[in-house]
Amino acid sequence: MTNLLDRYIGRSVALGMLMVLALLLVLLGFFSVLGELEEVGKGSYTTVKAFTYVLLILPRYTYEIFPVATLLGSLIGLGALANNSELIAMRAAGVSISRIVGAVLKTGFVMLLVILAVGELLAPVTEQRAQRMKMDALSDQVTLQTKYGFWARDGDTFINIRRILPDSTLADISIYEYGAGRELLRATHADTARYADPEWELDGVEQSEFGAGRIATKQLERLRWSTLLEPALLDVVTVQPHMLPAWDLWSYIRYLTENGQDAATYEVAFWGKVVSPLVTLVMLFLSVPFVFGALRSVSIGQRIFTGAVIGTVFYLVNRAFSYLAVVYDINPLFAASFPTLFCLLLAFWFFRRVH
Structure with missing residues (x-):
């Protein structure tokens, strides 16, 4: 009953x-x-x-x-x-x-x-x-809703991504590496980047290194790039927070906190x-x-x-x-x-x- x-x-x-x-x-x-x-x-x-x-x-x-x-x-x-x-x-x-x-x-x-x-x-x-x-x-492409593309920080490295293509390929990437004294050590620009776990492969690379009174520039066809920035994190920032699963939110919160950013x-x-x-x-x-x-x-x-x-x-x-x-x-x-x-x-x- x-x-x-x-x-x-x-x-x-x-x-x-x-x-x-x-x-x-x-x-x-x-x-x-x-x-x-x-x-x-x-x-x-x-x-x-x-x-x-x-x-x-x-x-x-x-x-x-x-x-x-x-x-x-x-x-x-x-x-x-x-x-x-x-x-x-x-x-x-x-x-x-x-x-x-x-x-x-x-x-x-x-x-x-x-x-x-x-x-x-x-x-x-x-x-x-x-x-x-x-x-x-x-x-004809997936773009982030910001004026200057997507900016991210990985320790003392700052990353600017202008376009994210539908297959998660990055295009027009600029990477700026700073030293402990906030001096610019290296600037890297790549035409495209594809994720090959656990690193990114940069294609069409132009890299400039800044030393004492000199700048050394070189061009590379391909370069391996190791960073905390993963495709899953890029997917997070292209979607509004309330639309994401809880575990992706938690992962991105940790990423922002570790890099001193507002979460x-x-x-x-x-x-x-x-x-x-x-x-x-x-x-x-x-x-x-x-x-x-x-x-x-x-x-x-x-x-x-x-x-x-x-x-x-x-x-x-x-x-x-x-x-x-x-x-x-x-x-x-x-x-x-x-x-x-x-x-x-x-x-x-x-x-x-x-x-």
Whole structure:
């Protein structure tokens, strides 16, 4: 009887979550297609590529909107049970609210595991493929969105990469090596570079060495170059932080820290991904006291409106804390977790009132 009741509640909640998730994805996909159609005709970017691009970014949307979908879906699912007086019958039969919460959370946890796999394994791959496909079609190359290309630092060596081609080949690379006294020791320019683990192969090299009152220049057809900069790290900087898997973010944070560079944006994105599972469970937990309390006898439209307002406010506050953490150097873990912890305390307060 116990498992049967849990499955019944879980099925109702899961159905509501899947319906909301599907509806939100359709809406997001529709507006994304409208936005992409404006780019059609530029370069070799066609309508087919625009639709392909939107399909490839849908896994990322799925991961991002899942917490809101859980809140709305659980409000709809539990609301349907409430409208049919099934929740009242369960309570009359001695089923506690805690028991119902447990059934809802177990369902949410199972779905969360699936969404985490989508967000951490599938979405980063499809997102990078989508961005590269689009940039390749628009400009026949994958370029970084900076005025002077991509700059990186490896110890006392500074690297400037003007272009990153679709096959991860680098083009127009300048490497500047400095000494302990910040004097320029060597400047190297290469036409192209290809990664041959664990080093890069530079082609079309012109190298200048600076000594005491002299400059020695030589040209080389090929040169091996050893650096901490790997293709995986270059893939990281071509994609927005929140679109990357947690382990790539952590790797890039270590790279930036070791080279004395600011990693705040990536740290906020990393801790946001760590806290994300808790956000989903908190949204589910928050829905139960609403259904038993303020939204017990209202229409499904009012429940959807309430859930949408809560989800929107949470999203805006969460994003605001992310920006504040970067601008005002707030602890990234605090910035990522504070809105979630506040919602958790709010849920506990509502839960105690319903009890």
